[in-house]
Amino acid sequence: MDKQQIIEELQRHKKQPYLDYRLKEETESFTNLLFYTLFDVNTPVAKNVDVLEEKFNKLVNMACWELESPCTKVWENYLAKLPEILEKLNLDAEAILSCDPASLSIQEIYMAYPGFYAIAIFRLAHELHVQGFPLVPRLMTEYAHRQTGVDINPGAQIGKSFFIDHATGVVIGETAVIHDNVKIYQGVTLGALYVAKNLEKTKRHPTIMSNVTIYANATILGGETVIGENSVIGGNAWITASVPPNSTVFHKPEIKIKTAPTNV
The missing domain is CATH 1.10.3130.10 (serine acetyltransferase, domain 1)
Known part of the structure; x- marks a missing residue:
């Protein structure tokens, strides 16, 4: 050629x-x-x-x-x-x-x-x-x-006094709704449960009510998922269902520490 x-x-x-x-x-x-x-x-x-x-x-x-x-x-x-x-x-x-x-x-x-x-x-x-x-x-x-x-997709709806701490890695989807006085940390995802083109006109991303704190690397998915007001979502939590108001949700990892014996 x-x-x-x-x-x-x-x-x-x-x-x-x-x-x-x-x-x-x-x-x-x-x-x-x-x-x-x-x-x-x-x-x-x-x-x-x-x-x-x-x-x-x-x-x-x-x-x-x-x-x-x-x-x-x-x-x-x-x-x-x-x-x-x-x-x-x-x-x-x-x-x-x-x-x-x-x-x-x-x-x-x-x-x-x-x-x-x-x-x-x-x-x-x-x-x-x-x-x-x-x-x-x-x-x-x-x-x-x-x-x-x-x-942050420009279609998202975000209320007053919003705070993203450290910022890096945060993803907020198009149909997410965030109410007032919400605070989120780095690595948080407000996403969809799955992606399909026929869902274009539907609510695919979660709703976060007022006064909620979401800690680092938590993932909250689904258009019907609602995080109730005054709740705290702990780091690394994976949430696909609604959380009642005034709740604390946390991921409990198992951490083991093995210390080498000290030679005397």
């Missing part, structure tokens, strides 16, 4: 007409500027709102492939929601500060906590997901996933 034949074969198999990776790059640029506009003291809000609108219009041109899709109306609705989103994120930061004895200042939360960053990008992406804006919300949360190790 000569060079020209190889090129023709590559062109023949290059099937996706709308697969423009500039959308990914532009989404990441939009996400960065949006985050800075909300939190950085040196980033002017008034000026950047106009810049963000320009960047958003680029995303509309690249992401809205269906002519009947009302993407051009999304920005005004989204902009109106930003104060409410910022208010929720400030509550998230305050929850981290009040819960984590290692946190030294609120500034540290905003700048150094990967869990907060992942929650921030989720909340910003979720609102676009609710409005039906295609692909961009998922690209936003995948950008945060790449930076933090936290994978």
